[in-house]
Amino acid sequence: MDPTDGSAVTTNSKKGSALVIGASSGMGASLVRQLVDEGYAVGGVARRGESLAGLAEELEGAAGRFVHRTHDVTDAAEAPGLFDELVSELGGLDLFIYAAGIMPEVGPEEYDSEKDLAMVDVNLGGCITWTNLAARLFHTQRSGTIVGIGSIAGDRGRKGAPVYGATKAAMATYLESLRNRLAERRVRVVTVKPGMIETPMTEHLDQLMMPVSAERAAKEILKAARGGLLEVRHVPLRWLPVSLIIRAIPSFLFRRTSI
Numbered sequence: 001m002d003p004t005d006g007s008a009v010t011t012n013s014k015k016g017s018a019l020v021i022g023a024s025s026g027m028g029a030s031l032v033r034q035l036v037d038e039g040y041a042v043g044g045v046a047r048r049g050e051s052l053a054g055l056a057e058e059l060e061g062a063a064g065r066f067v068h069r070t071h072d073v074t075d076a077a078e079a080p081g082l083f084d085e086l087v088s089e090l091g092g093l094d095l096f097i098y099a100a101g102i103m104p105e106v107g108p109e110e111y112d113s114e115k116d117l118a119m120v121d122v123n124l125g126g127c128i129t130w131t132n133l134a135a136r137l138f139h140t141q142r143s144g145t146i147v148g149i150g151s152i153a154g155d156r157g158r159k160g161a162p163v164y165g166a167t168k169a170a171m172a173t174y175l176e177s178l179r180n181r182l183a184e185r186r187v188r189v190v191t192v193k194p195g196m197i198e199t200p201m202t203e204h205l206d207q208l209m210m211p212v213s214a215e216r217a218a219k220e221i222l223k224a225a226r227g228g229l230l231e232v233r234h235v236p237l238r239w240l241p242v243s244l245i246i247r248a249i250p251s252f253l254f255r256r257t258s259i
C-alpha cells in the first residue's frame with residue numbers, strides 16, 4: 001500500500017457494491033467509471049496508486065463512490081486481509097471482477113521462463129487467489145456475480161503467445177468449475193473473452209483487428225454480468241463466430257497460420 005491509497009467518498013447513495021481487481025487502466029478502469037456513474041460503491045485494486053488516485057479524483061461528484069488500494073496480485077498473503085477490509089468498507093459485495101493481466105511481448109524464438117511464469121502468477125495465480133475469496137463469500141451469502149476477463153487467445157495454442165494463451169485457457173476452465181459449483185447457490189459466474197480492445201495492453205501493437213474501445217467493452221461486460229444466456233461471453237459479440245471458426249481449424253492447418 002502507498003500514500004495514494006484512499007477512500008474517496010462522493011455520495012451516500014448505493015445501488016450495489018463491486019470490486020475490480022486491475023482497476024488502474026484499460027477495461028478495469030472503464031468498468032469502475034461505469035459502475036460509479038451508476039451509483040455503485042466500488043473498490044479498485046492495482047499496483048499503480050497514482051492511477052487509482054487519479055481515477056478517484058475524476059469520479060468525485062459521481063453518483064457512487066470509489067475506494068482503492070495498491071496491491072500486487074502476486075502477493076497472495078496480503079489478499080485475504082485486503083479483501084475483507086474492502087468488502088467491509090463497501091458495505092458488502094454483489095459483483096466481483098478480475099481484470100488484472102499482463103501480456104509482455106514474446107519473440108518468435110524466445111523461450112523465457114521468467115517472463116512466462118510472471119504471466120502465470122498474475123493472469124492465473126492472482127485470479128485464483130482473489131476469485132476464491134469472492135467465491136467463498138458468495139457461496140455463503142447465496143448471491144453474487146463473478147466476472148473473469150479471459151481472452152479469445154485462450155481458445156487455441158497460438159505461435160505468438162504460448163503462455164499468455166495458456167493462462168487464459170486455464171482461467172476459463174477454473175471459472176467454468178466455479179460456475180458449475182456455485183450454480184445451486186444462485187451465484188452467476190461469467191467468463192469474458194475479449195477480442196481486440198484498445199487499452200494500454202495493446203497500444204504497442206501495429207494494428208488491431210476489429211478493435212473496440214475499453215468503454216464499449218466495459219458496457220458489454222456489465223451487460224453480460226447482469227444476465228442473459230451467455231455465461232461465456234465474447235466481447236464484442238461478433239468475435240463469437242470468429243472464435244468458433246478458429247477453434248474448428250484442424251491443427252495441421254492452424255500451425256500454418258500467423259493468428
Ligand SMILES: NC(=O)c1ccc[n+]([C@@H]2O[C@H](COP(=O)([O-])OP(=O)(O)OC[C@H]3O[C@@H](n4cnc5c(N)ncnc54)[C@H](OP(=O)(O)O)[C@@H]3O)[C@@H](O)[C@H]2O)c1
Pocket residue numbers: 021022023024025026027028045046047048049051071072073074099100101102103122149150151152193194195196197198199200201202
Ligand atoms: N486489450 C485487449 O485486447 C485484451 C484482449 C483480451 C483479453 N484482455 C485481458 O483484459 C484484461 C484487462 O486488460 P486491459 O486490456 O484493460 O489492459 P491494461 O490496461 O494493461 O490493464 C491491466 C490491469 O491489470 C493490472 N495489473 C497487472 N499486473 C498486476 C499485478 N501484478 N497486480 C495488480 N494488478 C495488476 C494493471 O494495473 P497495474 O499495472 O497498476 O498493477 C491494470 O489495471 C487483462 O486480463 C487482459 O489479459 C485484453
